[in-house]
Amino acid sequence: MRLSRKTLAMIGAAGCTAIGGALLWALQPVAPKTAENLYTPDGANRAEVVTGAPADYGKVPKLGPPLPGDLGRPIVSAQQNGETIPVPPMGNPPADEARDRARLEREAATASRIFLGGGASGAPVADAQRGSIEPSAATMSAPEGGARTPAAARRAFLAGGSAEPFESAERVHAPASPYILQAGSLIPAALITGIRSDLPGQVTAQVTQNVYDSPTGRILLIPQGARLIGDYESEISVGQERVLLAWNRLILPGGRSIRLDRQPGADARGMAGLADRTDHHWGSMLRAALVSTLLGVGAELGSDGDDALVRALRDGPQDTVNQSGRRLVERQMNISPTLTIRPGFALRVLVTRDLILEPPAGAAP
Incomplete structure (x- = not known):
């Protein structure tokens, strides 16, 4: 059986x-x-609010002047009946407002702190009133937002000392004693006992050079070999490398002593505190990080093809192990460094208050 090509082409075209x-x-x-309404009545009821409203803005009723609340309704009724009734004024009259304003100003002036001086003269009161009314240059230069610009800060700095007197009230004082060691002097010494900042404790040092009086520099006040007693700060913060010292007592040869009132200690260059050796505990931190890594790797090992029970039993210890590793590393990172100052370290005692001493026997000129 042969099929016509033309027939097949027509069938294919029709199918396509x-x-x-x-x-x-x-x-x-x-x-x-x-959706269409099946039934639309011609006389549909409309809302009363719509039917009672004006058709356009030109028919909107205009309101009259404001009326007092108690008499408003009777006045409106009388006006609708054709009677002429004057409308009473609303609010306080200008005379009452002026009296109230004057009374408030008197009360504010009476309560002001300017009049609390009692027997003060009139000039200071006037100055105080002028100072309270006139704003300062710093206040005028500052913007309303509260943020001070660099230009405003410079103007405030220049205007800040304008009210100070031109002459200082302080006067030069003579030394209280010829045997005085004035503030700013340095007492050279060396540590006898070492310092380790893990625990608080006492520290002792020995004066290494003779110290003479401040006025003349010829009277020996602190001989070489005197002892210093103090303490050091053990609360070291992360990144700190210097130990802060405070000296409490000076013991002279022969048993005499004087209280130093916590004079600060400095190194040989005059910098506050002493710096020698610093232990940041890097080894402990690396060990903690290694242990945390091993715990995390061991917890992550497991097959994805395990069933739900096996995965649950594995995920619980895994989270616990990961948290333990992180806490171990965080604890090591929060440990403060250990500062160590070896015995014999050179230091200076910075005198911040005048010390009146007695020269040793035979030392005075």
């Missing part, structure tokens, strides 16, 4: 046309059908 038409019909958007 049918398929294309079906595809176009299927891709068309579905338009929603609007």
Whole structure:
């Protein structure tokens, strides 16, 4: 049986046309059908608010002047009946407002701190009033937002000392004693006992050079070999490398002593505190990080093909191990460094208050 090519071509074309038409019909958007009222009455009832409202803005009623609350309704009724009734004024009259304003000003002036001086003269009061009324230059230069610009800060700095007197009230004082060691002097010494900042404790040092009086520099006040007693600060913060010292007592040869009132200690260059050796505990931190890594790797080992029970039993210890490792590393990171100052370290005692001493026997000129 032979089929005609023309017949097959026509059948194929018809099939392609049918398929294309079906595809176009299927891709068309579905338009929603609007619902229609089955019955629409001609005389539909409308809302009373709509029917009672004016048809346009030109028919909106204009309101009259404000009326007092108690008499407003009777006045409106009388005016609608054709009677002429004057409207009473609303609020306080200007005379009452002026009296109230004057009374408030008197009360504010009476309560002001300017009049709390009692027997003060009139000039200071006037100055105080002028100072309270006139704003300062710093206040005027500052912007309203509260943030000070660099230009405003410079103007405030220049105007800050304008009210100070031109002459200082302080006067030069003579030394209280010829055997005085004035503030700013340095007492050279060396540590006898070492320092380790893990625990608080006492520290002793020995004066290494003779110290003479401040006025002349010829009277020996602190001989070489005197002892110093003090303490050091053990609360070291992370990154700190210097130990802060405070000296409490000076013991002279022969048993005499004087209280130093916590004079600060410095190194040989005059910098506050002493710096020698610093232990940041890097070894302990690396060990903690290594242990945390091993715990995390061991906890992550496991097969993805395990069932739910096996995964639950594995995930619980895994989270616990990871948290333990992180806490171990955090604890090591929060440990303060250990500062060590070896015995014999050179230092200076910075005198911050005048010390009146007695020269040793035979030392005075």
